[in-house]
Amino acid sequence: xxSQTTLAxxxxxxxxxxxxxxxxxxxxxxxxxxxxxxxxxxEIAKLRAAAANxxxxxxxxxxxxxxSVKTDEGYELKTAVLN
Numbered sequence: 001x002x003s004q005t006t007l008a009x010x011x012x013x014x015x016x017x018x019x020x021x022x023x024x025x026x027x028x029x030x031x032x033x034x035x036x037x038x039x040x041x042x043e044i045a046k047l048r049a050a051a052a053n054x055x056x057x058x059x060x061x062x063x064x065x066x067x068s069v070k071t072d073e074g075y076e077l078k079t080a081v082l083n
Contacts, residue, residue: 010050014058021058025065033073040075 013024025047032043044066051062070076 010047013047014051014054018061022061022065025062026068029065029069030072033069033075037075 010028013021013028016024028047029044032040047062047066048059051059
């Protein structure tokens, strides 16, 4: 139940117009990075699943937000910088 609620919550982000969507994605990713790495990666997978049926630009924006927070928070730093 919680997983479905979270997925639905993430899907609503991708229905938001782009200027606001960018801010929302950045905020969500920053918040997730402050928890623990297992939660971070689990929730990132849910975000990607929620974005699976969106357009290329939206999925690219999601990956930008993920890579940005990975770099800022030191997650997979070498890989994130390379990507």
